[in-house]
Amino acid sequence: xxxxxxxxxxxxxxxxxxxxxxxxxxxxxxxxxxxxxxxxxxxxxxxxxxxxxxxxxxxxxxxxxxxxxxxxxxxxxxxxxxxxxxxxxxxxxxxxxxxxxxxxxxxxxxxxxxxxxxxxxxxxxxxxxxxxxxxxxxxxxx
Numbered sequence: 001x002x003x004x005x006x007x008x009x010x011x012x013x014x015x016x017x018x019x020x021x022x023x024x025x026x027x028x029x030x031x032x033x034x035x036x037x038x039x040x041x042x043x044x045x046x047x048x049x050x051x052x053x054x055x056x057x058x059x060x061x062x063x064x065x066x067x068x069x070x071x072x073x074x075x076x077x078x079x080x081x082x083x084x085x086x087x088x089x090x091x092x093x094x095x096x097x098x099x100x101x102x103x104x105x106x107x108x109x110x111x112x113x114x115x116x117x118x119x120x121x122x123x124x125x126x127x128x129x130x131x132x133x134x135x136x137x138x139x140x141x142x
Contacts, residue, residue, distance in 0.1 A: 011068035022053050026061040036074055036082045036103050093131040
């Protein structure tokens with residue numbers, strides 16, 4: 001399996017784009033994050049490390065990372081896109097609290113099997129899927 005950097009550089013090359021230092025720094029920071037993140041989180045972390053990268057470069061690079069299959073946009077909560085790196089990770093879905101914005105990962109084989117079965121029944125070829133369950137945490141005593 002190729003590395004994240006190899007995959008990204010191959011994607012950039014196919015698109016006729018350069019592998020810049022800024023793009024590689026952003027990729028490194030994304031890969032260092034083990035949880036969901038926003039573009040602002042990357043900007044803050046990179047600037048704390050002394051990187052001089054614009055917000056626009058972060059957004060454009062995130063779009064490239066999504067297009068390359070290394071990152072996926074998980075949710076759009078409170079007008080903010082949330083991301084996670086996915087290449088080499090097990091596929092999972094998300095529970096998203098509309099009150100606090102917390103995102104929980106979950107995986108159910110039976111759900112995956114049902115999606116495959118539905119696609120087969122409909123003679124539909126699935127390329128990818130994303131399930132987001134939006135709701136509220138049920139708190140005891142509330």
